[in-house]
Amino acid sequence: MSVTDPHSTATPMPGMASGDSGIADVAESRPLRKDVVKRFVRNPLAMLGLGFIVLLVVVAIFADVIAPYGFKESTEPRVSRAGPGTDHWFGTDTVGYDVFSRVVYGARVSLKIGIVATSLILVLGVLFGAAAGFFGGWIDSFLMRITDIFLAIPYIILAISIATVFGRSENAIIIVLGLTGWLPLARIVRSSFLGLKQLEYVEAATSLGFSRKRIMFGHMLPNALQPVIVYGTVSIGSVILSEAALSFLGVGPQNPTPAWGLMVAEAGAGSLASASHMLFFPAFAIFLTVLSFVFVGDGLRDALDPKLK
């Protein structure tokens, strides 16, 4: 994905520089991909987070190979709530499923929901935010009033209400999280577009007779991408967290789907004293995953805009 790549725009003056002199700006707007990558790589926490995410992706892809049992395959002989040991690395749960296998398959569920829902959030947020910022007028007022209304409902209440209506499949949860998550992003994109609209290169593109679609997505969007990328990264983590919370509250995916939140809920319901391993492994999986996306998001933000640090 091109982040601050000037070639992706048809304009000679990339970046949000106010544009006093062309040459200085071109020289200044060189913290391009290479520098961003360099700054990112130097951030140990971000690299640690990225490492864990890569591990997670590998685990999710090769779950069938890694997991010794299926996620709804009862162990033979059937032992429920066995502690961690050589047979079952993370022990077994109440039904007798292998917890390690379920945590491994859980990576697949979480990543799928996180990535697909975040894509939905990005599409909706960018589309609505860009439209509001670019067109202004009644479209802007209308879209912003809508975000006002939905932001007035605390997120989790909105999410559980919609989730109750949509049902409890994985796909339903993706739609719920996508539909509820784009509001803050739309505001961010809107304010970037409001600022960008004033710049000369947009005026130039308009006077050249480019279509509004081309100006919005070809010229302005690449310059408004930085906050979108950071938001998107952190959003994968927070979507995974919300999914776990919804599963925990009983409006997310149902058993035997190996959702980490569901496993924590099961462990909390009376197994704490006798089988604490049922709590710790999925709990740390959620924690480390969310933390990794936060670290990577922070690292990206600092790398893209070192002034902020």
Add this chain to the structure above:
Amino acid sequence: MPSYIVRRLFLLIPVIFFALSFLFFLFFVLPGDPATLIAGGADRRPDPGVVERAAERYGLNDPVIVQFGSFWKRVLVWDLGQSFINDRSVNDILGEKAPRSVRLAIWATMLEIIVGITVGLVSAIRRYSLSDKLTTLGTAAAAAIPAFVLGFILQYGFAVYPNKHDWPQWTQLKTSRLGPDSWFFFFIPTGDQWRYLILPVITLACVSTALAARMMRGSMLEVIRADYMRTARAKGLSERSIVMRHGLRNALIPVVTLIGIDFGTVIGSAVLTETVFSWPGIGSQIADSVGSRDLPVILGLVLVVVIAYSLINLVVDLSYAWFDPRIRLGQGASS
């Protein structure tokens, strides 16, 4: 200023109206017949006659628009209806459960303000020291723990484990429900109540405390570099006075905003925290009622939560002017 407050209050009305109407239609129009639910739920295949009577009694046979109208007519006189499940009036439920949630929120907010601001401040003053690095890492970690995970881990560490290993009684905290429910001056726990209070409060406050600390650190680091800080130093003021009077007050503005905006997150954590600890407050009631589609209770409680949420955001906006007299409210403000 007063005219600004009045205008803001008027702007709240359409927001609250549309938010509640959205939830109303969401639960009413989409699948699942409330009358069947009142009569015992679809799983139990209730007698059609019973379903019919339930529908009649709650006016569920009227067209949705009529029901919608009568819903708002009742809300205007603050009659929030009765629970579908046990016939209790929603006002009753509110009166019983709201104080419990408010108590949790008071303690969690105090923890957030005291610990968050102190940690952030110390971290900023000793920038790059070991303690700064540790708190930066710690706050990032604390902000990433889901409330329900932290809740169960605290339960295990401070109640289940000590209990299992027969540690002395005073080391054991309580994992669920309310305890003796005895309070002094509304929110100060008396008797054994603190044992029940302490873990939910920590769980509820964790994420927002971490965010407040991070924000405080960042904001203070910016303020430390400001010219007026150098001036204060040049005047020979004590370090304490420089930090507290000149630095802290300016650095607090974004933190207060965050604490206010964050209130929505706190409500979210409250739903989870109260569920984990079976704390019988509004949060766990909302989770229960959504599970059983108890529409009047959901709408009533959410109405109260949304009003409280909006009012708190208004108070936060007003508090800017108090912290920073340069900010004039209501001039050129677009919203």
